[in-house]
Amino acid sequence: MRTSRREIPFSLPDIGDEEIAAVVETLRSGWLSTGPQTVAFEQEFAAAVGAKMAIAVNSATAGLHLGLDAAGVGPRDEVLVPTLTFTSTAATVIHVGASPRLVDIEADTLNIDIEDAARKCGPQTRAIVPVHFGGHPCRMDAIAALAAQRDLFVMEDAAHAPHASYRGRKIGTLSPLTVFSFYATKNLTTGEGGMMTTDDASLAERLRSRRLHGMTKDAWKRYTAEGSWRYDVSYPGFKYNMTDIAAALGRVQLRRLPAMQAQRHRLVERYVEGLRGSDALELPICQPEVGHAWHLFVIRVRPEVLTISRDEVIRQLNAAGVGTSVHFIPLHEHSYYRTLLATDPKDLPIATDAAARIISLPLFSRMQAEDVDYIVDVLVDILRRHRR
Secondary structure, eight states: OOOSOOOBOSOOOOOOHHHHHHHHHHHHHTOOSSSHHHHHHHHHHHHHHTOSEEEEESOHHHHHHHHHHHTTOOTTOEEEEESSSOHHHHHHHHHTTOEEEEEOBOTTTOSBOHHHHHHTOOTTEEEEOOBOGGGOOOOHHHHHHHHHHHTOEEEEEOTTOTTOEETTEETTSSSSEEEEEOBTTSSSOOBSOEEEEESOHHHHHHHHHHTBTTBOTTGGGGGSTTOOSOOOBOSOOOBOOOOHHHHHHHHHHHHHHHHHHHHHHHHHHHHHHHHTTOTTEEOOOOOTTEEOOOSOEEEEEOTTTBSSOHHHHHHHHHHTTBOOBOSOOOGGGSHHHHHHHOOOGGGSHHHHHHHTTEEEEOOOTTOOHHHHHHHHHHHHHHHHHTBO
16 A cells, blocks of 8 residues: 655756865856866766766757767768657757758667668768667667768767666767766756767867867966967857866766666666566666666556556656656657658657657656655556556
C-alpha cells in the first residue's frame, strides 16, 4: 500500500556548500568572465575524460554550432542527426547553412540507427552527429567505420553522457569532437554551460578563437599583467565563452561527479527492481560494452496492455506528485522541421512509435531510495488499475 503523498520534481540540481563557496570566492576575486577558473576547469575536465584538450563554452548548443563551423560544414552540405533528440542538434546544422538529414533510432537503446544513417548518406553528406540518448553511448565503432568509409566529420552530442564510456574508453575521446552540456538538469551542472573535447590541436585552436569573436589566442589575457591590449581578429567569430562564475561551480561538480554518478546508478537499480515485473512497460537497457551515464530513466508504456494512453499515465503520475518529462518529441513531429524537411513519419518508424510511448521518470542524485519506492508504487498502481 502506498504511503502518504509525496512531491518529487522531475529534476533538481545537486548543489552544496562547496559549490556555493567556490562561486562566492570567484565573485570576490574580481574576475567574473573567462579567466583562470575557466582555464583550470578545461584542464581538469580534459584530464578527467582523457582528452588532450577541452574548450569551455556557454552552452552545448554553442558548442555544436561552433564545432560544425570550425569543421567547415556549410551550405549545400548535409548532416546526419537522429530524429529523437533536442532541437539544438539539428538547429545548429541549419545555423551553419547546412541541411539536417533525419535518421531513425534503434529499438533498444533509442540511439541513432547506424544502418539507417548509412542508407541516408549521400554525396552531399559531410558530417554525422550521434546523440548518446539518456546517457547510453552509441555504437561508436560502427559510426567510426561509416565515417571512415564516407569521409564524414564526427561530432558527438554527449549532452547526456558525462562519465560514460564505450568499450572501456571515456566518451570525449572517441571522435574528432565531443560536446557536453552543463545545463541545470544535467549530471554535472554549471547552470548554463558546455565543454568540447578533442585531440586535434588545429581544431582546438580554431574553436578557442571562434568562441570569442575570432580573436587571437588567449585574448582574455589582455586584461592581465602578462597580456597586451593589442589583438587581432582572424575570423568573424561568436560570443560563446564560459564565465569564471560558471567554471568555479563546474570544477566542484567535476570533483563530485563520481559520487553523484554512483547515486544515480543505485537509483536506477532500485527502479529496475521495482518495475521489472510489469508487462505494461519496457525498461531502459544498458548494453554490456558501455558505461551508462544514466542522465535519464526512460520507460515505454505498452498501449496494447493498457486501457489508457501514455499521456494519461503522465497525467496521473503528475496528479500523485511525480514530476515527469518526455525526451523527446522527435524532430520530424515539430512544425518547423516537418515543413522544412517534408519527412514522412513512415521513414522513421521506430522513433514515431517511441514518441507515443516514452516517459522520463525523475532521476537526479539528490533523490533518495524512498523517492524511487514512492514513484514505483504510484506507477504500478496506475498500470494495475488500467489493464485491459
